[in-house]
Each structure stands twice: as structure tokens, then as C-alpha cells.
Amino acid sequence: MKTVLSALLLVTSLVAVPTASGAASLMDWGRHVAEAGNGRPGSTACMECHRLDGGGMPSIGAPRIAGQPEQYIAREIREVKAGKRYGPVMAGVVQNLSPRDIRAVALYYSHAKSPKLPDVGPPDPVLVAEGEHIATRGLWKKNIPACVQCHGPNGYGVPPLFPFIAGQNRTYLLRQLMAYAFLKRQDDPQGLMRGIARRLTMTQRKAVAEYFSSLKPPVRDVP
Numbered sequence: 001m002k003t004v005l006s007a008l009l010l011v012t013s014l015v016a017v018p019t020a021s022g023a024a025s026l027m028d029w030g031r032h033v034a035e036a037g038n039g040r041p042g043s044t045a046c047m048e049c050h051r052l053d054g055g056g057m058p059s060i061g062a063p064r065i066a067g068q069p070e071q072y073i074a075r076e077i078r079e080v081k082a083g084k085r086y087g088p089v090m091a092g093v094v095q096n097l098s099p100r101d102i103r104a105v106a107l108y109y110s111h112a113k114s115p116k117l118p119d120v121g122p123p124d125p126v127l128v129a130e131g132e133h134i135a136t137r138g139l140w141k142k143n144i145p146a147c148v149q150c151h152g153p154n155g156y157g158v159p160p161l162f163p164f165i166a167g168q169n170r171t172y173l174l175r176q177l178m179a180y181a182f183l184k185r186q187d188d189p190q191g192l193m194r195g196i197a198r199r200l201t202m203t204q205r206k207a208v209a210e211y212f213s214s215l216k217p218p219v220r221d222v223p
């Protein structure tokens with residue numbers, strides 16, 4: 001009995017060890033790609049625009065990706081690579097990423113933590129107030145639900161399908177809303193975001209971008 005038990009323990013530890021180290025090395029490889037690229041010609045390190053901690057770069061509208069759901073990050077990269085998602089800057093970066101590279105960086109950045117980075121200039125209080133109204137109450141006359149119904153309380157996201165938008169930089173947020181409204185970004189399930197963004201006026205798009213960028217990012221993603 002004792003030998004059967006120790007044999008069993010030995011088997012489980014043999015099975016468990018490679019799985020654990022496999023996960024660790026995928027994470028390590030993700031960090032490597034983020035820091036230095038994958039070594040293939042033309043490869044770019046993600047940290048040049050998203051920082052190693054995933055905080056993004058407000059000055060060029062590169063999004064915060066720290067703590068975004070793993071499946072969401074991987075999906076967005078695959079869609080850009082397949083030409084299905086709008087990503088004028090990312091399109092040139094993702095072409096030589098292998099499926100494993102994509103899984104690895106998605107794993108790495110979904111676990112990254114970053115403080116909120118200062119946006120370009122202070123938020124406009126009038127736009128923030130208008131944005132808060134739309135975000136939390138919606139615009140029923142225009143058939144626009146409250147943003148937080150899908151993006152979660154405080155815009156913290158509902159993994160794996162609904163990304164966080166709180167604490168995201170305003171340039172990125174506004175660009176995405178414009179891209180949905182003018183049908184450049186078309187990868188959203190059931191055209192949900194295209195419909196919503198199209199029904200907002202230009203000022204209302206600015207207002208929600210201003211509101212969500214003024215919020216703190218999800219606490220779980222801040223060190």
C-alpha cells in the first residue's frame with residue numbers, strides 16, 4: 001500500500017512538474033518578446049509602445065494592456081494579424097508573431113500591473129460630467145445602454161469578453177470610438193460597439209472618452 005501510494009505520488013509529481021515549468025516558460029517567453037521582440041527580422045519589442053509593465057503610452061495613443069483579459073489580448077492580436085481589426089500601428093508589428101508568441105505575450109501582459117500614467121493634459125470637467133451621465137445611465141432616446149452594463153461597474157471590464165476601459169488613455173478611447181462609428185474597426189461581436197458609437201455625436205464620443213480616461217484603472221491591475 002505504501003509503495004503504491006509513493007509510486008502514485010511520484011507519478012503525479014512527474015506529471016505536475018513539466019506542466020508547471022511549461023507555464024512558467026511561456027510566461028518567460030512572453031516577457032522576452034515584450035522586452036526584446038522574438039528575434040525574427042523586423043520584430044519590435046512591445047515595451048517600446050506599451051511599456052514593460054503594460055501601462056501604454058498616452059502621448060501616442062498606445063493603449064494600456066496591463067491586466068486586460070488574456071483571451072482578449074490574444075484575440076485582438078490575431079484579428080489585427082488577419083487584417084480583421086483596425087490597427088494601423090499594430091498591423092506592422094504583429095506580422096511575424098507566431099501563435100506561441102501571441103499566447104505568450106497575452107499571458108504576460110494579462111498578469112502585468114501598472115500604475116495609472118498621466119494623460120496628455122488635465123481632463124475637461126464639463127465633458128467628464130456629460131460622459132459620466134452616458135456611461136452610467138445611457139441615452140435611452142438614442143437606444144444607447146449605459147456603458148457600464150457591458151464594461152462592468154466603473155468600466156473595470158468583465159473578462160473574458162468585455163475589456164476594461166477605465167483608466168485607458170483618452171486618445172486611444174476616442175480613436176476606437178471613431179473607428180467603430182466609421183466602420184474601420186469591425187471585429188466587435190454582433191456589431192455591438194459599431195451601433196453604439198455611430199449613434200453618439202462627436203461631442204458625446206469625446207465625453208465618454210474623457211470620463212473613462214479620468215477614472216482609475218481596475219484596482220486588481222495596479223501594483
Ligand code: HEC
Pocket residue numbers: 033034044045046047048049050060061062063064065068072073074076077086087088089090091093097105106163
Ligand atoms: C510602435 C508602437 C507599438 C508596438 C511596438 C506595439 N504596439 Fe500594440 N498597439 C499600439 C497602438 C498605437 C495600438 C492601437 C491600435 C493601433 O493604432 O494599431 C495598439 C494596440 C494593441 C492591442 C489592442 C488593445 C485593446 O485594448 O484592444 C494589443 C493587445 C497590443 N497592442 C499588444 C501589443 C503587443 C503584445 C506588442 C508586442 C508584440 C505590441 N502591441 C507592440 C502600438 C504598438
Ligand code: HEC
Pocket residue numbers: 063134135144145146147148149150151161162163164165173176177187188189192193196208209
Ligand atoms: C452591449 C454591450 C456593450 C455596451 C453597452 C458598450 N460596449 Fe464597448 N465594447 C463591448 C465589446 C463586446 C467590446 C469588445 C469588442 C471588440 O472586440 O472589438 C467593446 C469594446 C469597446 C472599446 C474598445 C476597447 C479596447 O480596449 O479596444 C471601447 C473604447 C468601448 N467599448 C467603449 C464603450 C463606451 C464608451 C460605451 C458606452 C457609450 C460602450 N463601450 C458600451 C460591448 C459593449
